[in-house]
Amino acid sequence: MEHQFTKKIIEILEKNFGERARDVFEKSSLLQYLNIKTRSATRGSKARGSFANLYAIYVLVEDYISNGFDEREGYEDYEGAQFSAIFNRQRELPFGAKLQNHALNSRMNDEYKKYFKTSEFIPILRNLETKKYWINENLLKIRFHDVDFNIAKTVVDIIDSYVSAKQSAFQNFIDTCEKLKKIHERNSSEVESFIYSLLGVNIDARVFEIVSFSILKTFYKDQTVFIGFSIDEIKEHNLILYKTGRTNANDGGIDFVMRPLGRFFQVTETLDVKKYFLDIDKIERYPVSFVIKSEDSIDDIKEKLEKAAKRTYSVRKVIKKYMECIEEIINIPVLKERLRKVVKEGELPEVLNEIIKHSKVEFNYEEG
Structure with missing residues (x-):
């Protein structure tokens, strides 16, 4: 080769x-x-x-x-x-x-x-x-x-x-991000197109996870919930998404966690049902939202997972319990739709800033 x-x-x-x-x-x-x-x-x-x-x-x-x-x-x-x-x-x-x-x-x-x-x-x-x-x-x-x-x-x-x-390629990636930050006011469509280009099935898994996080964090941040231990103590809270560790680390951790709802998110590029159920087992079958690097429809993904589960597990109640633990499936089309909403809200620069920040951390980048 x-x-x-x-x-x-x-x-x-x-x-x-x-x-x-x-x-x-x-x-x-x-x-x-x-x-x-x-x-x-x-x-x-x-x-x-x-x-x-x-x-x-x-x-x-x-x-x-x-x-x-x-x-x-x-x-x-x-x-x-x-x-x-x-x-x-x-x-x-x-x-x-x-x-x-x-x-x-x-x-x-x-x-x-x-x-x-x-x-x-x-x-x-x-x-x-x-x-x-x-x-x-x-x-x-x-x-x-x-x-x-x-x-x-x-x-x-x-x-x-x-x-x-690879260092040179990454430097070019960072330089492109920084350049797009400067031209955003003049040409936001170029920034938008660049971020869309990072949402593909052939994109590096680490880049996909960083971009997914950046979009979702910005998408959720203006959404609020009301929580309190009593009626008199109910307060409004913004949803905040946290990145819990390095990407693709194989460390057994959950990729993102949301406060104050306690939602867990796991990023994956596979439809291996055993991998999904292993992630669910890590947290004692607590519901998990999966961010999947796939263009397949959500219905198709669910169908593939359920078929694979039936081939692997013979007990219907076990399969049902695991499938119920898949709280949400977020595929590439959903990420693109949420990016469009973020763009409409005028918060595209925030997505780009998050991409730059987490890319530098992930790739051990130091300012020259």
């Missing part, structure tokens, strides 16, 4: 290996894996990045190089990298501040095996008792026509180049 960033990978290989660049690339399953994982480099900030699995490789290869094993023998006797050190290192890297341990522990290896089913090697080796980790050196040493090549520095160069491309 070749894409735009493949040219950059070959360029790096040519710099390091000259006329053998293509041979090394075709011989190395690890380089081919990097090629697969970097295809979003030139698709802009709205394309999903692959930092977790790439950084799992990066920190171990970096440790390999820092100990000089790319230029000497003896890695088979190395005591290994301490988990805490490489885990902290990946969080120091751009876009890595909130990465979890999943890629280091199994996810990266599992995905690698999915692409290279016949490979006799897996990239990451670990000792669960000592919490020590190694990169599989067999994947770093390439032998071609009786000549040995070590691709460790090339792996680091490729990932560095990919990260640089």
